[in-house]
Amino acid sequence: MEVLLARENGFCFGVKKAVELTEAATETGRSVHNLGQVVHNPKISERLAARGVKVISDPSEAKDGIIVIRAHGIPPETRAKIEAQGMECIDATCSLVLRAQRFTKQLADEGYTVIILGTREHPEVVGLLGFAPNAKVVETKEEWDRLPKMKRAGVVSQSTQPPWAFTALVAHVAEISQELKVFNTVCPVTVKRQHAATELSERTDTIIVVGGKNSANTRELVNLARMQGRTAYHIESAAELEPAWLAGKERVGLIGGCSTPMETLLEVKERAEALS
Ligand code: SF4
Structure with missing residues (x-):
């Protein structure tokens, strides 16, 4: 056969960077905390745990050492928490996720109703929602068919959504909105x-x-x-x-x-x- x-x-560049930055942090001899599993892979989690990396779900769980932000990114209020604690922070947010966060914020600041194609509980979407708390998150056709008519709609996507779904969502929102702004943030x-x-x-x-x-x-x-x-x-x-x-x-x-x-x-x- x-x-x-x-x-x-193999790894994409965002995951490679997040893993390398976490491993480099362990070389300092200080305690290292990943805010959430650094990447969604059990083998990598085991490898990092063997180097002493702890996974935390909130910055308050880390009392000293370094916090590493994972490739999926975090909401601005979580970043503010880390800063308020005065902890050293290594930001391993993927550059493509940072780009999606920037566009999400821009749409919200400009007064568009933000629509995010993605899974509501996924950490990347949780991060995006931090920039547009009133955004509507949809993942399936049934969900976007229930969207109301809108004056000004802005669409972005969780990076890992399929491009065909993004195209279909944009076509639908074009029909139910008077003005539409789209940022294609599919990775x-x-x-x-x-x-x-x-x-x-x-x-x-x-x-x-x-x-x-x-x-x-x-x-x-x-x-x-x-x-x-x-x-x-x-x-x-x-x-x-x-x-x-x-x-x-x-x-x-x-x-x-x-x-x-x-x-x-x-x-x-x-x-x-x-x-x-
Ligand atoms: S956005 Fe793309 S390149 Fe960046 S971490 Fe996610 S899958 Fe990898």
Whole structure:
């Protein structure tokens, strides 16, 4: 059986930076706190925990040392809390998330009704809401069909949302608003990853997607493969691979989310080849 690795794999630049900054902080010998899981990947969380990094959910839980802000970013009030505590802070917010935060604030300041395509509880969306507390968050067609008519609407997206959903939402809001301003904040790295998943789907009917169960961009790859009529399995590590998934297959596709380390993918590849 052949295991086809997707053309795009490994960490995206935002995740790479967040992990490297956290690891560099541990070299200082001071206590290091990640405000939320630095990236949605259990292996990376374990690696950082082994270096003594603590995950906290609120800045007040850190009494000394360094706080690292993760790639998803934080709302401005949380940043103000860190500053008020006088703690050293390393900001690993991805530059693309900072860009989305800037546009969200701009739309709110200019008086637009802000519409965010995303998952309300996702930390990146929680961060965006900090810049536009009255924004409406929608994720499905059923949700955006319930939006009221608006005079001035402004649309942004959580970085990992699929581009087709963003296009469909914008087309809908154009019909229910008198004036529309759009900032396309879908991450081009995740779009490339989705294209790579589509390429795999053209070559095989079974795709193994590796990444954190809470990783939005990983889940999007699974959805995409299923929407294309393929069988997709979502696993976090090689140990979860089931021999039955591979039985009788000539080839299977393998792709990881933007927070899945290359070494985890290679472990899955090795185990899949051994099982076949
Ligand atoms: S997926 Fe895109 S927006 Fe998110 S951290 Fe990676 S590069 Fe940044």
